Every structure is written in C-alpha cells, then in structure tokens.
Amino acid sequence: MNESKTVVQEPHCNWSKEGPLDVAAIRADFPVLERIVRNGKSLVYLDSAARSLMPIQVIEAMKHFDSNHCANVHRGIHLLSDEATGAYEEARARIASYLGVSDAGEIIFVRNTTEALNLVAYAWGIHNLRSGDEIVLSVMEHHSNLVPWQQIAKMKDLVLKHIPITPSGELDLAEAERLIGQKTKIVSLVHMSNVIGVLNPMDDLSRMARNVGALFVVDGSQSAAHMHIDLSSLDCDFFAFSGYKMLGPTGIGVLWGKRTLLEEMPPFLSGGSMIEEVGLMSSTWAPVPQKFEAGTPNITGAVGLGIAAKYIQRMDRNRTLAHEHNLISYAVERLNELGGIEIYGDLSERASAIAFNIRGIHPHDTASILDSEGVAARAGHHCAQPFHVALGIDSSTRVSFQCYNTRTDIDRLIEAVIIAKEIFGL
Amino acid sequence: MNESKTVVQEPHCNWSKEGPLDVAAIRADFPVLERIVRNGKSLVYLDSAARSLMPIQVIEAMKHFDSNHCANVHRGIHLLSDEATGAYEEARARIASYLGVSDAGEIIFVRNTTEALNLVAYAWGIHNLRSGDEIVLSVMEHHSNLVPWQQIAKMKDLVLKHIPITPSGELDLAEAERLIGQKTKIVSLVHMSNVIGVLNPMDDLSRMARNVGALFVVDGSQSAAHMHIDLSSLDCDFFAFSGYKMLGPTGIGVLWGKRTLLEEMPPFLSGGSMIEEVGLMSSTWAPVPQKFEAGTPNITGAVGLGIAAKYIQRMDRNRTLAHEHNLISYAVERLNELGGIEIYGDLSERASAIAFNIRGIHPHDTASILDSEGVAARAGHHCAQPFHVALGIDSSTRVSFQCYNTRTDIDRLIEAVIIAKEIFGL
Amino acid sequence: MTLKDLYTDVILDHYKNPRNRREMEDPTNVANGHNPLCGDKLKLYVNVENDKIADISFIGQGCAIHTASISILTEKVKGLTLDEAKELIESFIGMLIENGEADEDKLGELVVLQGVKELHARVKCATLPWYTLDLALFGEDVSAEDDIKGLEIRLK
Amino acid sequence: MTLKDLYTDVILDHYKNPRNRREMEDPTNVANGHNPLCGDKLKLYVNVENDKIADISFIGQGCAIHTASISILTEKVKGLTLDEAKELIESFIGMLIENGEADEDKLGELVVLQGVKELHARVKCATLPWYTLDLALFGEDVSAEDDIKGLEIRLK
C-alpha cells in the first residue's frame, strides 16, 4: 500500500545521542520517577524486569493516537481508518527495524510473550509433532516457556528434556549437547534470564539445534529490552517478547517467525481479520501476518510499542547495555561489601537483573522493608520455580535495571538493605 | 484482599445525568470529533460498530495510570505493583457491575471477542465435545462466531448447523426450534447484529438451548456497547465482547462465564500468572479467573475499559439506546425519502447500525464519496460474508451510531448520499 | 480532491458499459485476480498469438474504479506485444504505487485513475486487474486455471 | 509506618524461635495451608479433645510475618474451646481484612500484626495460618490429609 505520510511521528528526545548515556535527561522523560511513595520517600524503581516504566513520548503518542485516529484498522475506506491502518503497519515496520528484520510481514502482534509461545506450541506443535518427539528446554526458563510445552507434550505424548545449570548458574553446554539429539524437534530457550541476568550463548545453542534439524525458539522477553537484537544473525526460527518490558505498554507483544514457517503453519486463533473468505462450513486464511492476528488487534498498543522501540534505538542499545553493566557491577560490589548477602549465579557479567537473599531474612520481608524505604524490588520465584529449585532456594529478592537507573538508586538500595539487616538484628 | 483506597478514580462528567441525553455536552468529551477530515470538512463519525470513539475521561485515565502506577500486577510487594493490582481488580469489579454480575471472579480479561470465543471453543469444546455432536450458529454471525467453531468441528468431527433468516432479516425462530435438538451441545449466537442492527430474541433462543441441555454462548460485541446487559437475567453460559466498541481501548475484551463451568474447564493459554505451582514436567492451575489469564495482562487496557463502563453507566444505557433509536428512525426515514436506496432488514426497530446500498453504486464507491464529504462509514461485508450471501448481496454500506451522534450527522450523511447519486448520474 | 474529480465521465462510462466483459472459449492464458479484503474478483482471459495480445476479455464484478480499470485495460492492451504490455503494466502500477509522475504519453486515458492514489484503501481496486494481467502473461503455469491465492500479498 | 514499627521484637522473636513447630503423631484434625503466590506452605496439626484444643503444632517455612502469626496462633489457641477458637479466628481476620478496630482484649499479643493491614501484599502472610486453622477445625473432611487447593481463593 501506498503510505506516504507518517501517521505517528517518531519520538522527540531532548538528550544527546552521542557520548555516554545522559541519564539525568532520560529520567526526565519518565513521569513515574517523580512519584513519592512510602514514608515520603522518592521512588527508586528496581523492578524493570517485571515491567519497565514508560517514557512520556510513548504515553503521549498513544494519547495522541486515541484522540485523533481512533478507528479500526484494515478494510476501512474512510480517512480515520486509513490513518489507523497506516499507524499500525508503521508500528510493524518499526519493530522489524528494531529486530533487524527486513520483512515486516514476519512480525506478528500478540498480547505478550506467553501468547507468542503458546502460538508456536499450538500452531506449529500440534501439526508437526508426533508421539515420542523430544522438546529441549532448560531449568532456567520462565513458566511461560515451560507450561505451554508441558501442555503440548501431554496432548501429543512428547518427551520434555531440560538443560541443567552449572554451579555458577549458567546453562550446562556439555549437557545441552547430550540432550539435544536426533529425536529433538524443538529447542526453546530463554535468551537472558529474568532472575539472575545471565545471557545465554545462543550461537552455540542454535548450532546444536541446527545440527539435529530442530526448530530453535528464543524467549526474548528480557533480551529485547536490554540489548541489540539482530535476527538476521541470531539464527533462530521464532523470537518472542512483550512490549511492557521494553518501555512500551501492556497488552502488546511480538512473535517474529520465519516467513516460510509461518506460511506453512495453520492459524491459531481464528475469526475476523485473519480470513480470506468465510463460508458457513469452512474458510480460507489471509496471508501472513494477518493469518495470526485474529480479531481487532491492540492498535494503540502497537503504536506505543513502535515508539518505545524507536526511543530505545535512539538511546542506542549498546550504550544502554554498557550503562546497565556498570550499574550492576557497582551494585554487586556494594552488596558483597555488606556481608551476609548471597547473590545467585557466579557470573562475570550480568545484564538487567540481580537475584539475592540476605541471610536470615525471608525475601518477602526484605522486599517489604525495601518498599518502605521507597525501593521497589521483587521477591518470590519470579515465575521461575524450577530455576529456584535448581539454585537450591525457594525464593529470592530481585533488583532489575533499566536505562533510567543511577548509582544513587543503588546507594538507596544499599541503605535499605542495611536497614533490613538492622531491623532483623543481623 | 484489603483494598481500601480507589486507585483509578471514577470519571468526572460535566453533563446532566437526568432528562434526555445532553449530546452536545457529551460530544465535548470526544476529542476525535474535533477532527477536520477530507476537503476541510468536519468529521461525521458513523463507524462506531467497527470502533467507537473514546471519551477524554478514558484516555486521561489510561495516561494517568501509565504515568503514575506503571508496574506489573500480582505478587508485587512494592507500592506501585500493589496499586496496579488494585486498579486491575477494580476494573474487573467495574465490568462485573456493568454486566449485572455479582461474582467479579467470573470476569476474564481477554484481547477481544474473537479470543473470547476461541477460548470457549478450545477450552470447553475440545474437552467436552464428541464426534457427531452438533453446534448451532446462525447465518447472521460475525466471522468470529463462525470460524472458531469450524476449526473445532474439523478437529472433533462435529456437525455445524445454522439458523437461517426470514425475508425481513430476523432469525427464523421456527427453524431454530427445528435445528436445536438432542444432539446440540452448543448454541452460540450474536446478540445484536453488527450489520443490520437487529436485536435477537435471546430469551426464546436461550430457552431452546436449555430445553436440550446445550450451552448457550452470546456474542455481545455490539449489544454490550448499546444496551443494558443484565447477565443475572439473560440466561446464558458465556458472554463475550470487546472494549473498543464500548468507548474503551483496543487490546482488551471480556469473557464472562459461569463460575461452575470455568472451574471445570482446563485452561487455554498457559504460562506465567495462571499457574499455582510449576514443576519441570507438570503444573497446577491458579483459581478462576487467573487460570484463564496467562502472562501479563493488558493492565492499562483493563483500567481504560473499567472507566468506559462507568462512563456509559453514567449516561444510562436506557437513555443512550433511546437516543440511538431516535436517530436511526430518522436516518431510515430520510434515506427512504431519497429513493433508490435499499435498506437491508425490514425491522420495526434497529439498534446501532443500518446497512444499505444505493442502487447503481458499488458500496466502495459510496463509502469513498461519503468519506470525501467527511462522513466516515464502512463498506464491505463487515466480517459477515455468509450473512451477505443470505441477504443476496456481496457487500453493503453501513452507518452505525453511538451516544455522540446527532441529527446533524444524519443530515450530513443524506447530503453526501445525494452527492454520490449526482456523481453517478442517478 | 473532491470525488467529483475522480469519478469522471470516462470512469463512469466504463463502469456502466464495461468493454470486453465476456468469457473466452480458447484463451491461451488465464489468471484469476482476487482481493479478499473488498471482495473484488475477476477472471482475465488472454489470447496470445505470435507474442501479441490478439484478444483479451474478463468476467467479474466490482466497484467503479475496479471496473473502469479493467475495462480500459482490455482496450489498451489489445494488439500490444508482450514487451509493450509489460511496460504498460509497470507504468500504470508505478503511477499508483510509487511516487513517480504519470507518463501521460504511455498511459493515455488511464491517467483518469491517477486520483485513486490519494485514497489508499482504493488503490488495490485499480491495480488488481493489472497484477492479474501480469500474472496471466508472465506468471508461471498460468495457462492452467489457477486460483491465484497469493495475489493480495503482492498488493499489500 | 516505617517497617521498624511492624517488625517488633515480639515478631522477630517468634520468627527466630517459632513455638510448637513440630510434627504431631496422632492429630485429630489436620489442614494444609498454601499460598501459591508467595510460596508459603504450612501443615497444621490439632488434637481436639472434648471440644477443646488439647494440642496444636505446625510444620512449614515462611516469612517473618507468616511465622510469627502461626507461632503466636499456636500459643493463643491451645486450651481454647472450639467456640472460643472460632471467635478468635474471626477477630484476627476481622482486624486485617475488615475495617473494624482490633479487639485488644481478645487478641492480646496478636495486635502486633495489625500493621500488616497497610501492606496489602502481605496480609495473606498473616492470615494464612488462621484460615488453615479454620479449615482444620471446621472444614469438611479435614481429618483426612487434605491438600487444600482452594484456600487462596478465600484469601483473595
């Protein structure tokens, strides 16, 4: 189609696109950071792995879209619908650019990573897997990359195998090599752990999957938010992530898939918008990506996500990752200085998150005390129960980082941890 | 849980809650109505059946939420997450109130009607239907209430039957009585047609389904936006609708289901948030409604929908329906005066929509000319191909109405239709 | 642009009296065009003799833009060589899809469809016949009765 | 409220030295409490004799709030009649869930847990033991080893 005018303008950013990340200016874009939370304390937000904050550019783009182009996409002849369609497809193109994908038709909008992985499990899995086939996952996975495969395994009598971790908390590649074999049809792995922040060696793992002709599925929920993703070089078949973890809104996520696979696959959800022709007894499908987008999509969400992607690209993911690495090293150093802190995973480098416990304090108590000091952290199993079992614990306290965090945030965290220890007489 | 404070305030409305609908004041709430569209014309929006406009109260509530309570729901100990959870559950309670449902746990948030109907078809259908079982639909259905059943029918070798329409465009109740029989396990029907605006006699149809012990599923996409819904008296098992048709945002919809059914059903999508405990090989499910809300939900969307529901309740659905009936009668009268216009369905009363054609002009040409006069209407099959076949046409022009429409809008429509006829020399 | 400028007499005349709307008995090339989004469907019959389009006709129904486009198409390409037809197809599609200027010399009467460009949702109405012709003349295996499912992908 | 006010010496003492944490050989009533959201799990053993709680103990691990709540519970209810226990359960849950005032006379030491009310996400930590006791004493079929899946619904 002939889209000459841009419907949703790219974000305007006040900070410099060169040199080290101008965090002070970036922080000014995030209205939540102005919140005063418990006990008159200003907010220290260390829960971005659960949900990142949204810059005003994204919030305003969505408001502007809803106030001016409120209409449904596809088929509409009138101006507003044409604009909405343009904006929605613009968002698809922006995500393609974010991922280094040249064919925007390979970008399928879904609600979240969970839906994306269910889509692959159902639409590809039901039709291509046979009794006895093996699926290789890891003990490090988020529940969303475990439970859908359990369901398919039950339905089709498949065998699930799980790559264990080494004592340092990394995937055990020797075991992976052993587990991925001739019967393996799918290898589905998390790119970056949402618990300990380890970045898995996808090239090695992809090679193992390729060697046996298995599909390689990547859960990019955390990696998409924190590092440069180039799907033209990361050799996988599907890549899934959620918008709200990468400065975008909730209710929108992405499944990228190879066109050839997507074209062969039957649809998952069915109904309006994904059909070509409907008769009473049977129907034919629209081409990819519409085939996988049944019903009216989250148009405004896609628009917001497109702007979030552009915002991150402007910051430059190599710059934000470097910034986060710095912060995390500082945080690990300061936590270790305190004593009595157990940090999970013995990693030389962490992206995005640190999981720890204060010896003698249950993580829920830790998180409550941190909260009362204005520090938003998370406690529990972080939707990775089996990973916690593998780490030999029930639960952990997690702090996670984004472009807008600073050393001051970490100093506040450390103060709060000291207070927790004091309260518990440790 | 102990939610004392309201997180998202109810909408503030400037218009009077008594007497006839104060449409002028209501219009001021809808920023899109200020748009100047083609050729310097002000917008006449007659496409609410495809997507309704959003009042500023909804837009601002979402912006406020994203700017202040940006966090993930469930499990979070910190204040922002607690607030987000509160707001999300508040939204659920608001939807329950909107539907006359006393148990808010029966409200499941989904993306849209299509997903809701797929959920029922898959999660209930796969486990309860057997080869030879019959599903009764109608020829009036939107594709979203046809295609998922076709898919399940193929999978489980079921028989689909379709209630035909009478010459006046209403469901043929005598035929319905004949088609709904002992083998019928599901009757799934549209409450209010998105094409001709007819309101189906759900009490009669429900009784037929009940007589044979079939489930009764209602596609409330259109009715939820236009009339008072009381699920404590509409005797159905599932009721589905989308937020963006009832002044809310895209990306959020609702499936209401009877608790007993929901509790018996296996989940549909699986992953985070819908589990109780996850092991590597198997998992147990969280209680209803979480069991059906896998992954991070559209939190902001739910908040917006909750406010939209409150906004409509403040207007009072009996008042808005009366207003729309008035408008539609006027539109039908004016269109008929013109001559050469075919209006589909011979109804004494229409809610929400009129489908028509100008004899000698293809509806796409009609819609383009309307658009060039600032009138946003829709042309095509409106995702109801089989219904158009039953009406003996390929496509139609549809104008649809909401609380914010006026007689002036209809006068502008009529002028545009006259111009179309002139252009085509009719 | 008001739509009076688009719906010219030429377009309306072709809409009301489409040229060459008939089946053909022994076509050498056939292709089906289908735009599922709007329901337009057409079948194009071509008789190619000695590298020239000896005869061309179509069946199908659609809006005025679509019908005028196919009707003018049949008039314009009859008698052209395959190379000339290819050039015309490219000029026409170029006029509506790319941002190039319309080549009036080549396109002649077809420039009446130029205004469609401003109506994104209608561009396919005008281009569908031309993509279908391209398929009929240059697609693979088009002499068979091939229902061209993939066509709308190219139109997207 | 800063959390220094919540995590009093009383709570920390019960957390570090929970009373009656042990299995019981021949309980008359048993119930399992489980909050899947935070992972807290406990098993409560009760020995009811002549309508009185002759003995009570538990096993399980959890946060300080949870552990203090169950530890104090076991101390407070030992020796109570079933009716008295019911009253205490209702007072305690009422203190944290409803907006009523805490009844200090009835609750005694338990009022140290009142501050939890302000921390929505932690209320279940404190109430889980009490719902579990309710189930153990008054639930249906609780003398059997019943894994009470539905418990968190009541906590919601």
Ligand SMILES: Cc1ncc(COP(=O)(O)O)c(C=O)c1O
């Ligand atoms: C009657 C009816 N059913 C179902 C749908 C599908 O809704 P959605 O696209 O939100 O899934 C619609 C909306 O177009 C409708 O009008």
Ligand SMILES: Cc1ncc(COP(=O)(O)O)c(C=O)c1O
């Ligand atoms: C690694 C990982 N995978 C999957 C998910 C699930 O994402 P969603 O809840 O958006 O479906 C998350 C988010 O919590 C995650 O961190």
